[in-house]
Amino acid sequence: MTDLIYYVTFFSLTLMVSLYLNGYLNRLFVGNKLTDPINERSSHNYPATRSGGLSVFFTVCIASAFAVATNELSFPLYVLLSVFFMTLTGFADDLIEVRYREKLFLQIFAGILMIQSGYYIDSFHGVFGVF
Numbered sequence: 300m301t302d303l304i305y306y307v308t309f310f311s312l313t314l315m316v317s318l319y320l321n322g323y324l325n326r327l328f329v330g331n332k333l334t335d336p337i338n339e340r341s342s343h344n345y346p347a348t349r350s351g352g353l354s355v356f357f358t359v360c361i362a363s364a365f366a367v368a369t370n371e372l373s374f375p376l377y378v379l380l381s382v383f384f385m386t387l388t389g390f391a392d393d394l395i396e397v398r399y400r401e402k403l404f405l406q407i408f409a410g411i412l413m414i415q416s417g418y419y420i421d422s423f424h425g426v427f428g429v430f
Contacts, residue, residue: 305371313362320354333394349393358384377416384409 325348328334363379366372388405391397405418423429
């Protein structure tokens with residue numbers, strides 16, 4: 300029963316943090332006019348912000364810090380650093396045009412960090428017939 304209370308609390312905390320950060324970053328980006336213009340290729344009807352998934356990244360960081368602080372989760376710092384580089388690449392690409400070479404370099408660097416932390420794919424468990 301205590302695990303259920305822990306999971307419900309953890310889910311509620313991350314949901315509230317994510318909702319707050321989404322609203323805050325949306326207001327911040329709209330107020331500073333960091334939005335994508337609407338053109339014929341746009342799939343949206345209103346200006347969309349160029350936040351690049353920052354609220355999701357910050358929510359994952361806060362949730363990870365909470366889980367590590369309660370000794371429910373432990374992971375190498377390389378994992379968070381790898382995710383940070385991927386988020387930084389996406390955010391920079393949203394704000395300014397980043398050339399494919401720089402994006403590829405940062406993605407390879409993030410992959411190397413992930414491999415160094417000990418995470419790798421050893422089996423696809425039958426997805427698409429690949430074992």
